[in-house]
Amino acid sequence: MSPPGGLYVHLPFCPYICPYCDFAKWPLARSRAARYLGALGFEIARAPQFSAGTLFLGGGTPNTLEPGQLTQVIENVRVRFAPAGFSEATIELNPDLELCSPEAFAAYRAAGIDRVSFGVQSFVAEELATLGRRHTAQDVGEAVRRARAAGLRNVSLDLIFGAPGQTADSWRRSLAGALALEPDHVSTYGLTIEDGTPFATWYARSPGDFLSTDTEAQLYGIAIDVLTAAGFEHYEISNFARPGKRCAHNANYWANGDYLGLGVGAASYLGGVRSVHVRDLEAYCGAAESGGPIPGDDERLEGPARLGEAAMLALRTAEGVDVAAFAERYRVDFHLFYKPVIAEMQALGTLDVTPARIRLTRRGRFVANDVCGAFVTFAG
Numbered sequence: 478m479s480p481p482g483g484l485y486v487h488l489p490f491c492p493y494i495c496p497y498c499d500f501a502k503w504p505l506a507r508s509r510a511a512r513y514l515g516a517l518g519f520e521i522a523r524a525p526q527f528s529a530g531t532l533f534l535g536g537g538t539p540n541t542l543e544p545g546q547l548t549q550v551i552e553n554v555r556v557r558f559a560p561a562g563f564s565e566a567t568i569e570l571n572p573d574l575e576l577c578s579p580e581a582f583a584a585y586r587a588a589g590i591d592r593v594s595f596g597v598q599s600f601v602a603e604e605l606a607t608l609g610r611r612h613t614a615q616d617v618g619e620a621v622r623r624a625r626a627a628g629l630r631n632v633s634l635d636l637i638f639g640a641p642g643q644t645a646d647s648w649r650r651s652l653a654g655a656l657a658l659e660p661d662h663v664s665t666y667g668l669t670i671e672d673g674t675p676f677a678t679w680y681a682r683s684p685g686d687f688l689s690t691d692t693e694a695q696l697y698g699i700a701i702d703v704l705t706a707a708g709f710e711h712y713e714i715s716n717f718a719r720p721g722k723r724c725a726h727n728a729n730y731w732a733n734g735d736y737l738g739l740g741v742g743a744a745s746y747l748g749g750v751r752s753v754h755v756r757d758l759e760a761y762c763g764a765a766e767s768g769g770p771i772p773g774d775d776e777r778l779e780g781p782a783r784l785g786e787a788a789m790l791a792l793r794t795a796e797g798v799d800v801a802a803f804a805e806r807y808r809v810d811f812h813l814f815y816k817p818v819i820a821e822m823q824a825l826g827t828l829d830v831t832p833a834r835i836r837l838t839r840r841g842r843f844v845a846n847d848v849c850g851a852f853v854t855f856a857g
């Protein structure tokens with residue numbers, strides 16, 4: 478029997494749409510949400526057998542749903558996939574106070590949620606406006622206070638760097654704003670310009686409004702320095718945790734563990750097959766309601782492609798590739814198989830190589846996509 482994996486449930490509704498966002502999301506409409514939750518219920522009932530250790534409710538904005546709707550989803554997946562309960566159950570939250578009532582937090586806690594991840598993005602008013610976010614820095618403080626008062630003590634904050642107009646100084650203010658709330662975990666994501674978003678249109682019109690790659694790298698370096706100095710472990714490229722507070726759900730992704738994704742646009746990785754559901758709400762609901770398969774794509778990762786994926790995921794983490802564990806799981810001598818790419822990356826100063834482990838150096842973390850990509854394309 479395989480070890481418990483991660484269960485992801487996508488809740489795609491938002492109170493408003495942010496101009497940089499490329500997730501599968503739609504503006505909240507009550508009737509649409511009710512239909513979606515019905516379709517999700519059908520999918521939960523018919524999903525393959527799966528033993529879940531962790532739960533992650535993502536979106537979208539899960540807390541734009543009624544607390545009763547959310548707790549019903551949690552109960553349905555617990556009964557079906559984790560009868561003895563989840564070892565970690567996270568919900569993503571928008572810190573807008575209208576969506577963060579004490580009653581809602583109490584309901585999440587009673588339903589088994591034990592970790593909350595707030596999409597803060599910035600503590601600087603001008604940057605929040607640029608990013609199209611409607612909450613304030615004060616809202617975040619009050620939302621965190623309410624969560625803790627309801628017993629939701631494991632708190633993560635998400636921040637974005639690279640917003641137009643951001644400076645090293647304003648980024649330091651956001652990091653200080655986050656640290657002042659004493660979170661257990663902080664994620665910092667570089668802004669990416671996604672095709673088809675209003676930010677892509679803005680970028681096409683006026684690229685000079687956006688930060689250069691060098692400035693973004695500088696901001697990332699500031700995040701590493703500030704957060705590690707405050708006692709956080711930089712345990713994955715974008716993630717920092719107090720000791721013992723790493724996100725177990727995401728750690729399973731990076732360990733190339735199995736996960737089951739439910740809902741529109743959700744991705745799964747089960748028994749070496751990677752699959753993703755269609756990102757079309759109507760197509761998802763129609764298929765789930767009719768009892769047919771959910772449309773989407775799937776791909777069996779075999780041979781070198783599977784190795785490349787595993788290497789790429791492991792390199793994202795602070796521990797990097799454990800050479801002995803890699804040999805045992807994939808029957809491959811990592812040093813031998815990747816000899817040319819290891820040599821090339823080492824010469825560029827991006828890899829720290831020992832007989833037992835291969836890790837990104839600090840320099841490597843700044844160009845992690847290129848380094849990880851080199852392992853994927855070499856193997857593929």
Ligand code: SF4
Binds near residue numbers: 490491494498538
């Ligand atoms: S960034 Fe979050 S809140 Fe904004 S549109 Fe995307 S999913 Fe919704």
